Amino acid sequence: MKSRIVSDLLQQKILLLFFITLVIVGFSACDILNLKDKVDPNGPSLQALSQNATKDEIANVATGIESGMRVDINLYMVDVGMIGREVYRFLASEPRFTGDLLGKENSVLDNNTFYITRPWRARYAVVRNTNILIESAQNSTELTDNEKNGAYGFAKTIQAYQLLLNLTLTYDNGIRTDVATDNLGPFVNRQTALGNIATLLDDGYSDLNNAGGAFAFPLSDGFAGFDTPATFKTFNRAIAARVAVYDAKYQDALTILNDSFIAPAGDLNTGVYSIFSTASGDQINPIYRNPDAQSGDSWVAHPSYITDLEAGDDRINKVFQRSQTATLDGLGGDYGFYVYKTQTDPYPLIRNEELILIRAESRIQTGDLPGAVSDLNIIRNAHNLPDYSGAQTESALIDEMLKQRRYSLFGEGHRWIDMRRYNRLNQLPIDRTGDNVWQQFPIPAPENA
């Protein structure tokens, strides 16, 4: 029986071999089995953008950068505003704001909680977009060399600004500055990071100097007056001046300021902003909240803002006297946070007022005390206050400069950073026994640093 099966099989096998050969020939003879590698129909793919982006697509990436800078800035503001004792963010369902951020009792800043992970990632998402812009501009056949330089200059400037915001959170823990590819560079310390950011700004500045008369992409009204390479580079220098003072390079700061949009006689609010709207796909200002909202979901000015304010200072307008005291978790305040008065009020990236204060600070630090006083008086007078009448000493003027920065830049994310730069975190008010003032955030856990 066995041999019978084998012989039958052999007969069959010849047929089968023939049959398989035919099938294989059949398959290879036609392209019915071929698949096209289609792109995602739901949005532009990274690969397509980086290889052969059109001019319009490059403009979309640039606009996305501008738009992305606003993502989670409310969390950034909660972080720096609460630790800097400028505002309280009361949210009944979120005890970590009044717990962890104020260092209540045993609470510490966690390295895997949204208050650090989200704003941190949002900034790096914009950084990624700026790197995409650089790559797609490089590979684009539709841009002129000038337009390419404009794209590089814009991308590097914004990238530097975004990196600086993350560095303000983690401070001595450092940040990654080399993130252009998926192969990430190491964490670098604060000094190195500030140096890298300054270099990035300088590179961007030189790109902008070779960028012709116009960008290849539109900028929103938030950049009104700063939307050509020639004007945008004054914004680049303004950020560079901020970086210089953060790095205590005051002489450099004074030089850099000359190329910025500083205008001692001009409107203090001149500057670059993130704008908001209710249009489709746009964002509303996430920091805005009705200043008289229920305690359980409100932004409240730190009580010391009012108590420390000089009489007559018009910066009282940045707070709003509530009809009821807001209280939560053993904290309270009678004034609502009122820097952003509607859900579409713009959020400043940097303003003329800060530049004047940077010049004042740099002048103090380089020994030009009369010059500093004159700068401080510009600010004081603008806010309905008389000229500075205190001691003309370096330390007294630093006090005054920090005070003016506190009030002029209230709700723009500076107080904590300024006090930290001058080693004065211990001077920030403690509201509850056992609270702590943190120096910096831990590096987010998913960084595996």
Added chain:
Amino acid sequence: MKLKLFYFPIIMCLILLTTTDILHAQFKVNGTVTDSKSGEPLVGVSIVVKNTTIGVTTDTKGNYDITVPGSQATLTFSYVGYISKEFQVSTQTGTLNVQLKEDVLGLQEVVVTGLATSIKRQNAANSVATVSAKELGGTTVNETIDGALYGKISGAQISANSGAPGGGFTVKLRGVTTINGASQPLYVVDGVIVDNSSNSAGLNAVTAAAAGGSSSNQDNPTNRIADLNPEDIQSIDVLKGASAAAIYGARASNGVVIIKTKRGRIGAPKISFSQSIGFNSISKRLGVRQFTLETALANYAPPPGAGATPDEIAAYQARKSFVESLYNNAEQNGFINYENEMYGQKGLLSNSGLSVSWGTAKTQFFVSGLLKNEDGIIKHTGYEKQSLRANIDHQVSKSIHLSVTSNYIHSTSDRGLTNNDNTGVTFGVSLAATPNFVDLRPNQNGIYPDHPFNTANPLQTRDLMTNQETIDRFIASGKVDINLLQTNSHIVKVIAEGGVDNYTQQNKSVFPRRLQFERISAQPGTSIFNDVTNMNTNLRGVVLHTYNPPSGQFTLVSQAGLSINNADQNTIVSVANNLIGVQTNLDQSASINTQQNRTFQNDRGIFLQEEFNVKDTYILTAGVRGDKSSRNGNVDKFYFYPKASLAVNLSNMKFWNVKDINQFKLRIAFGQSGNFANFGAKYTTLGPSNIGGYGGILIGTTRGTEGIRPEQQTEIETGFDASFFDDRATLEFTLYQKRITDMLLNRELEPSTGYQFETFNGGEMTNRGIEVGLNLNPISSANFNWVSNINFWKNTSKVNKLPVPAFRAGGFGATLAIFQIEQGQSASQIVGIDPVVQGPDTTIVTRKLGDHEPDFQMSFYNTFNIFKNWEVSFIAQWKKGGDNINLSQLLFDLNGTTGDYDDTDFNTTELRAAVAGIQPGDVNGVKRTKLLGVSAAQYVQDASYFKLREVGVYYNLPRTTLNKWFGDNVSAIRLGVSGNNLITISPYQSYDPEVSNFGTQPVAGGVEVLPYPAQRKFFFNVKIDF
């Protein structure tokens, strides 16, 4: 057409194959084939000369007439549902009358072995579950196909996501087979891969369910297999693991459900009309808390603490007198049981079916229609379906057979607003906030009072809102069988089949301005419109070669072919807010937000298979399938899925002489299958991000994985099948192990990349299980026939390797218990917080508190035929173990409205009680509320159950009576009563142990947050055959 070009050389070649068989003498045999029990003639019995392709079928009177070549031969008589018989015939035979015996134990069932082949169960090397039309719908009326499979498939965990009309089921075959991939079986209807997606209605815009602890959708969607009409189904084969499902390659990891619809029969038109009328009701009431004035005040107007300000005291006084007035009012006008008010409707159920089957020897038709109209147990909810089917078979010529199926379905379902929310608007969540002493009913003018303790008045929401899903679906397929070559030893066939599944799903949800919660919103009035269009197309070509050598020692079946599947889906959901007046069109609003999402899938497969059968003693099968897909990173790469199996029928060997064991077969099977990554896993896509009127694009949270591969499943299955005592009992025993490697997992990325997640292949998990099936026909006499089918199955899963830290896979956080995927643990484990003693301290840790997977399941299916005309059948299912996360009870407790709030029988451990500060006198509600934040153990509840799934009692009018009443006009009338889920016994402390707040999930089934409660159904049935 390219397909034709491809086949052309093969066809040409095969035609050229020469044969040398010469026909010699021939003779005729004729006779009648009847049922051995009833003596009724059998129509369409197939009579084939063994080892040839010569065959005929019986006519409408059961007569046949066959011409047999040679001088003697063996005739095989076979008929669906009957045991085949063989007879030796010769020129002397002349007339041969044959009686066939009904195959009550399914010994002769045919199961799928390849894309173009099947095999008698007796020879099968796999444990393939088969459900016949009778098992599927013979006992009672089922709403959906997946619902009709309850308790009928061993190895399956089939669970309703809720009791909402229109379906919504989770089907798991042999355990959790994926964590992030598609989790439902592949459904193939008459060769067409049909879509079974769950497309949510967009209700999250109102419920904000995804805004809280879980970002998952909680819209309670149906899954689209619900559209098919269960009564159109002839049989269902369920391929439970890769060893059988490898024939479907890269899409088969979750198993394959192969559905065949009914075909026309040869003979005069057979018209069958069935009508069922019934009603449903909530299957279990939880009861409501009976408030006293004291408990009402304690709950709704608690006195202020010491040191309260005068303002606070005044506010308390006002609240107290308000609650008192509500309570006094209720004492006068009556307390209201809101559970009855909301879930108390006895819905009317109506199901009408008409089918016509007729045909000549050349052409057969089957046409059926269905009208279904089912009310829900909540007012204004229900399900309506109309379905029309036409299936045509035509023998074009001696060698070409054509069959066409077509099915159009229209359905609407009103599913209400249930499950979790974060806005207090769903029926369940509002109900939990409603004590029995408030009156929310509308006044004479139809004005609904505002709910004093909640943002929504559930009666108003129920009466004025709309959440309607409309489906229009067309499924069609065509198949051509061409016999290219037919000799005594060779049969070569080409089979080409193709099909299309096209549907539009529209969900219209309207929440008018006057609803309490809309009125107080910033933009009152919400209209949500969701539109999904889906198109699946399939094409498959197979060349099939059967070789019967003249020696008759073996049969060799070879098949090779290719398959092409394409699927496209387009979803547009628009949410309009601030509606103008009572208008509901999207443009009649002050603001509108639209989102569109498109997905596609293109698959190309090739396959080759050999089946080698040595005299039904050794049956060896080996095959391989290669698949490539647009879902893979590399779309040009074929992934290969081999399979091999061996069945050895010991009882067919010469030495076998065990008298009481008719058949004994050992079998072993191995196979591999895959599962694709979710759409988009390979893309890095930038999303819209606009500013200042300019359109911008920004990277999203997901980084695409360009090299993403399918998940890989390898299954080994082994067991034996035995048949005892003259086929009065059969036993099927199966062990399996599934190993899933290259799992699709999500990895958290360093945020400085700008991204948050990417999908990658890694890790490994296994499912091991046992399935035992026992079929018995203990009593078989003319007046009493009893068939019993008992199944036992058990599965355990384990995550062997997990290259990422343990992660959560559904739920609302450890405080409320949550599913957690963790190396070394079951894939369906539930963890939660719980206090433990560690040295001198008691600390609250997160630890395992339960497992959703049952310890085992059993099903019992019994049919009794009594005095010929009576038929009683029932299906019962016992699920032992398997935990749910019951958060309905939590929400009732937090609102103080639980039915057992004031009882004292709730127990917990001493440690938990001590940590939670539970006092001896505390009532249940207080005890459980105190445990919130201390332990999650009270939410993890045993969801074991025993359910009487289906029961039916039928009477078939005797033929003599029919003749007397109707003459020849009516051939059968069947009357009966039936029920679904009439009895549920379960320790679970909510409506029903079958529930899933997150819908159809790979892992996180069994989370309950105030669902649409389960229903029980009762029907009166009439069926008339003309």
